[in-house]
Amino acid sequence: MNDPELQALLDAIAVHGKTAKGGLNRLAASREEGAARDELGAWLRAREFGIRVDSVGNLFATLELAGKDAPWVLTGSHLDSQPHGGRFDGAYGVIGACVAADRIRRTSAGGFRRNLAVVSWTNEEGARFAPSLLGSGVYAGQYEAAFARSRSDAAGITLGEALQAIGYSGSDQGPADPACYVELHIEQGPALERAGATIGVVEGNWGTVKFIVRFEGRAAHTGPTAMAERRDALLAAGHAIVACRALSDRTGGALLSSVGRLDIAPNSTNIVAGSVDLYAEFRAIDPAMLEGACAAFERAAAEAAEVAGVALSITRPTDRPAGTFDPSMRALIEAEAKRKGYRSLRLDTVAGHDAIQLRRRCPSAMIFVPSAAGISHNEEEFTLSEDLAAGVDVLEGVLRSLLSAAT
């Protein structure tokens, strides 16, 4: 069953940063994300939500359902996207939570024991500012706000400056007493679709390690420079890309590995590359497999540098261990899906999510809905309207239970 109210708000927000192919280019704290926040803020203010913005731009839309001293149930996701991302990744979890929260507000007969806040976390994607999961990381206590505000994009603009420019460098605090956090998100994989299930009950997350490998060679003319004298940073990168994939192949694909980005200088046809920053990542459910692969990759990067005659430095900006979400919240989601007649499936998330950060501070859980063909981080990302509606329906029921729970 479709949900016209949800669909209308999704469509309205998807205008900001819309690409020609129907996807989104709405980087964190960009003008487009600012416009999306403005539009959502107007929708929320018209419906009596309070708005708080903290110093890293996290936006909290609050409903004081149980009085100012009561603890808070948080729900939300993020409005930023990848450069050529889809309409649903993140935005669905914020907008779906707004629609669910507003229904609770409209039909509230009192009796709640907790307050409710919908959150849009800043810079979940990490596409503009590294690391990813930055706003939720500050709220959860992993990062200092000053560290987050000092992160800069490729043009040298800091997150603090970018937030200032769009009017979302706030001075409020998020709720000091979070009782729990639940996040609605598209699966970004094919498991639900293949199982014919509508609701994913997320059990835990894979471990993820990201590397930035810097190969420093020497720029030189590709014509007259003898091969033996070349210090070719891109040759080293080529070897590292091949080695990164081989580590996964060795596990039959149980280890996920990828190099998705190279920053090459000067990146000119007839110049031997002077330097390359290579961004590699590894993911696995098994911590030993993950750590073994990371050690092997560091050795392979050293060999690649040696072969190409270039210098090497390696940093590890992300090292997120595997973990599980709150068992009683998972049970609540599963029960709510069943009660409403949706087929559910227990599964893990391979991707990073704000909910993984929030786990540091309060019980946390996630609800997934299907992604067509599992395609995500792509303008072709798609979820059926009826699945979007089902996710919001389950979220609303889960929130009602969480708001009523004894604290």
Next chain:
Amino acid sequence: MNDPELQALLDAIAVHGKTAKGGLNRLAASREEGAARDELGAWLRAREFGIRVDSVGNLFATLELAGKDAPWVLTGSHLDSQPHGGRFDGAYGVIGACVAADRIRRTSAGGFRRNLAVVSWTNEEGARFAPSLLGSGVYAGQYEAAFARSRSDAAGITLGEALQAIGYSGSDQGPADPACYVELHIEQGPALERAGATIGVVEGNWGTVKFIVRFEGRAAHTGPTAMAERRDALLAAGHAIVACRALSDRTGGALLSSVGRLDIAPNSTNIVAGSVDLYAEFRAIDPAMLEGACAAFERAAAEAAEVAGVALSITRPTDRPAGTFDPSMRALIEAEAKRKGYRSLRLDTVAGHDAIQLRRRCPSAMIFVPSAAGISHNEEEFTLSEDLAAGVDVLEGVLRSLLSAAT
């Protein structure tokens, strides 16, 4: 011996596009190149040179030494640079020719049988507009002017538009009757320095083939997308980079090979690359070795695409055969160096030069001077002042002979 007049003009022109590290960022038809042309044009007009600019921006500074119906001796090079190039590559050949030509003008007692034109060719480097050697290619008859003007840079600006913007989209014709062309250039390799020679007599050029290999995969989230379902364009590129180098290693370095540039989309850490354009090049003096390597590379690219599950298309924008310069002009340069007491060395050029294009239209030759440590296409590119002076000294003598020759 230093040449203060040469040095002053080199320094004045090197201001335009100067980088913090003392190199140049003066792309073809950029504002900086426009400023360099303006400054050089003012210097030339003050010395009674005529100025002609053709429809692709080639700038001809003319001295009618033998009357308007006499054939023309051409000399020159290019003012454009690589993005982080050096001060001497190209600019030295234009400025040195201006200084030599002006000395000939000032001391002329008549009796020349040919006219003289100094030329600055448009877009030699190919860093902004592909292919390289574009302006000289039009003059020499390889390309139509309309084709050259339609070439566009990464921002979609055409060469015609860029020339218009800097005031160098001309309506003049270059000299219709070129008798010969001689180009002064830094070696961009270490041979002269190692041999202790000052003047390089360039015998011929290596063959060069450039490829653009497009790998078309599918952008996808690097988390939830199973390895078997990935269509990773950057993985294919990694294999192709390694294969490109292996083809050279197999010849002990006699074949030069390089991948210096990748255009990766979307180039984001946690997205499997959707597409990569890979720029590879091969150079060799032996045509059979070059053609064998090209065929092997095309096979290797196909294998790389197969392994990564991506689509492949290959274009070959440059296919420049090996060739030799005019024997009598080479002998003239060698004799002039000897007469003036400079030690000379016969050598080949591996890099492409406008003189190779000019060979299609008239006898053509090149004079090289040393490059410190052979470093070029790098801000550290350097040639000693006394070597710069020696090159201009030899060029002046060669031009006097060519201007006096029977036609």
